[in-house]
Amino acid sequence: MTRSGTRVHAFADSARFARDLARTAGRGCVPVRVHRFPDGESLVRVATPPGADAILVRALHDPNAKLVEVLLAGDALRRAGARRVTLVAPYLPYMRQDAVFRPGEPVSQRAVGRLLGGAFDRVLTVEAHLHRIRRLSEAVHAGGESISAAPAVAAWARTTGADLVVGPDVESAPFVRAVARAAGLPGVVGRKDRLGDARVRLRLPALAARHAVILDDIAASGGTLAATALALRRAGVRRIDALVVHAIFARGATARIRAAGVRRIVSCDTIPHPTNGVRVAPLVAAVLGGR
Numbered sequence: 110m111t112r113s114g115t116r117v118h119a120f121a122d123s124a125r126f127a128r129d130l131a132r133t134a135g136r137g138c139v140p141v142r143v144h145r146f147p148d149g150e151s152l153v154r155v156a157t158p159p160g161a162d163a164i165l166v167r168a169l170h171d172p173n174a175k176l177v178e179v180l181l182a183g184d185a186l187r188r189a190g191a192r193r194v195t196l197v198a199p200y201l202p203y204m205r206q207d208a209v210f211r212p213g214e215p216v217s218q219r220a221v222g223r224l225l226g227g228a229f230d231r232v233l234t235v236e237a238h239l240h241r242i243r244r245l246s247e248a249v250h251a252g253g254e255s256i257s258a259a260p261a262v263a264a265w266a267r268t269t270g271a272d273l274v275v276g277p278d279v280e281s282a283p284f285v286r287a288v289a290r291a292a293g294l295p296g297v298v299g300r301k302d303r304l305g306d307a308r309v310r311l312r313l314p315a316l317a318a319r320h321a322v323i324l325d326d327i328a329a330s331g332g333t334l335a336a337t338a339l340a341l342r343r344a345g346v347r348r349i350d351a352l353v354v355h356a357i358f359a360r361g362a363t364a365r366i367r368a369a370g371v372r373r374i375v376s377c378d379t380i381p382h383p384t385n386g387v388r389v390a391p392l393v394a395a396v397l398g399g400r
């Protein structure tokens with residue numbers, strides 16, 4: 110079996126990332142068609158040469174329906190004769206609920222990991238929120254792998270003229286350290302207490318900087334970035350920019366972050382959003398390997 114027939118199969122809502130990945134990896138790119146029935150169920154259709162490997166691409170923000178459709182597409186690819194099926198989910202949801210925080214809750218990371226691990230030979234994502242586990246394969250047993258966005262983010266950070274990179278909390282520390290090292294910049298992380306879905310309290314260590322870039326894996330309500338920006342302003346930092354890998358940005362989030370004093374908000378292109386400014390397809394293509 111030759112791998113030359115390997116195709117990238119793209120859901121429409123991740124088409125731009127999928128085309129970039131296909132181009133960078135030297136593969137063809139074909140659409141996954143989705144039909145929604147009146148009762149809310151989905152039917153997906155794929156087209157693959159039998160015996161070829163398949164790379165299915167979809168960012169899984171706004172996740173519930175998308176997760177089901179991705180599982181259906183995995184099944185369709187296998188029934189159509191695909192050999193190895195890889196899911197590339199540039200954003201992988203449910204990774205933050207990685208423990209039973211209150212009695213009666215699930216460990217969503219494990220439950221979703223089991224589903225995906227059972228459906229795919231390999232699951233690649235970018236900068237998964239891994240706090241209590243070190244590797245994605247501990248949650249997604251069949252070939253789960255989280256690719257660091259740090260090289261691409263560091264290249265961007267070097268262009269900003271910043272003299273400090275800042276993470277909001279200990280969970281951001283590995284990412285902040287990796288970017289700081291690759292960009293040749295100092296880095297610090299703060300301490301965050303979450304008070305509600307959109308409210309956080311944040312403290313930073315003593316610092317001296319003129320221009321800081323806040324780094325985080327995800328922005329949702331924007332509360333974390335806003336609180337970090339306010340703490341930086343209290344510390345006398347004059348210019349503040351922010352970069353997040355996954356631009357979830359709930360309604361009003363970017364306005365809230367700007368109101369807290371962030372001049373420029375940039376994201377990686379794992380989730381399509383007007384703030385996208387850092388391409389990560391080359392990092393994913395490098396892990397997928399040659400033709």
Ligand code: R5P
Nearest residue numbers: 280327328329330331332333
């Ligand atoms: C949390 O652990 C993540 O790393 C992010 O800091 C968090 O999800 C951001 O959420 P929000 O924008 O709602 O504060």
